[in-house]
Amino acid sequence: MTQVVELVEHAPAVGVALPDALGRALAAGDIVEAAPDPYAPGRWSLRAGSKVGAVAVTAPGAGEPVTVRVAPKVPIARLFFLLGYSLDPKGGWRGGDVQVAGHRDLLPALAHAMERQVDRALRQGLLQGYHPTEDTSLVVRGRIRETDQIRRWFGATLPLEVAYDEFTTDIAENRILRAAVERLLRLPGVPREVRSGLLHQRARLAEVTPVVRGRPLPAWRPTRLNSRYHHALHLAETVLEDASVEHLPGGLRVDGFLFDMNKLFEDFVTVALKETCRGSGLSARLQDPHHLDEAAAIRMKPDLVLYGPDGVPCAVVDAKYKAQKRGGFPDADLYQMLAYCTALGLPEGHLVYAKGNASHAAHTVRHAGIVIHQHALDLDQEPASLLTDIEEVTQRLVNTPRV
Missing domain, CATH: 3.40.1350 (Trna Endonuclease; Chain: A, domain 1)
Incomplete structure (x- = not known):
């Protein structure tokens, strides 16, 4: 059975019985402050800093993973206001829009918010756009790539190496939304009803090419045509910012999501001051x-x-x-x-x-x-x-x- 440790941001340290491998994993992972108790072998002192959220840490030879949940000092609704304002200060996404106050923990609230924003973005159907495509064809479409035609077919007239812009749903905006949904579906602690909604959104995005884990996200830019996607895309990028922090040296694995309150506060203050x-x-x-x-x-x-x-x-x-x-x-x-x-x-x-x-x-x-x-x-x-x-x-x- 997975051990769950409940901590509060910047609260006093808590003594927890942990295998040494997991204790060392937490100490090395920059998730919480962790130190062995010199007077009680097998116990570790854990203290949360400014990172809030939930992670499951697995270490080789340590058995079941330990899940660490760090609650923010501010209410979830306030935290999501700071996030929403930082992402879009001009009356954009707000935590109250998705009733995050009904969730006591950060990760369920974040997953709920993401599912609701994707649902709103896709309510009118998937956004379509022109996607540059290179193909081998028996008919002329777009323009002929002359260099590739000569190099591959030695002057033969058929088949043709062509390049054209295809009007499709397989565009950067949809790919980013799918990546965020799949990221949340991999995390522990997402409530069943929220997970069901995320699975529904993934099914709506099933024809979109997945983003390969570890590779940069496709680029997009806000325009009038993709305006209904803006809030969902900003939140998706927040979800995906820490996606690379899943593996640590020595075979350690971390699955979860953490907000750095230092960065969140800094972003809110600077964006708000700039706006005012x-x-x-x-x-x-x-x-x-x-x-x-x-x-x-x-x-x-x-x-x-x-x-x-x-x-x-x-x-x-x-x-x-x-x-x-x-x-x-x-x-x-x-x-x-x-x-x-x-x-x-x-x-x-x-x-x-x-x-x-x-x-x-x-x-x-x-x-x-x-x-x-x-x-x-x-x-x-x-x-x-x-x-x-x-x-x-x-x-x-x-x-x-x-x-």
Whole structure:
């Protein structure tokens, strides 16, 4: 019988009886923090970090796999709002659209959301498009590939090597949806009723060529013609982002899905700030590369930099999803922001955290006059209130004094 370990994001460590092979597998897999208990052989101390979700870990010689479930601190509905806004801030997919609040765990909610989005995308039938095709034919279709014709048939008139655009359902958009559905069907912990829905969606996509596991996803771009697929495709890409993390060195195997809350929070904050800055006359660049030193040897990449109409930086932001210490947030964040402000020539910098004792604090650096702002966002509130807090941060950014 599969052992199930229940953990909570950033909660205190839990002692669990595990075979040493599985304990070492968890420690090596960067899934949770795992350490053997020095006073109790056969027991391991497990602590969840910022990755949430569920995984089943199998190690050679360890018998049955162990399933580790890490619950997020924020409610599932709030987490899916952050995800939905990050993927499409212009009124796109939202967790409430698929009633994710009815699921207590992340993976069932994600699978349910994916099944509902695919169903909505395919409600009018499978999208069709032109797919470049090369073929050997007895009739002329499209254009003749003269080089291949000479190389393969030595000047014979038949058969013909041709190239044409075929109007088909076997296009990138449908292939990505099928890959996401099949990915979720392989994961443990998907409820029976949700799995039944996913099987139905896979049957609708049965004529689409599967994406070979381990290969890059086919490229697609949003257009007016595929607009009904946009939300489903954004969510499918999220499902498939970590699909490669299925095998580890030493014969270890990991099946599951994990959200990195660090990245999710960073994506939400930067996308939301960029959206609320529209109309201010400023432009925002995400993950903007710069250098700290004159020789350009020390690289730095702030999460967001605002530029004025003259192309000169006017504000810098870094998002930090981390637990607050008793005495405040980590000092290292202040030093990092000081470096950003110094290199960019800015009098103020902004750190945005998830939660805190106060919504805003400011620190003036001695002998430099640089002001470092610390903003705290409470993620466990209604989306409208959270976006209002984002707008308040935006106002401070826009009003940052110019040097």
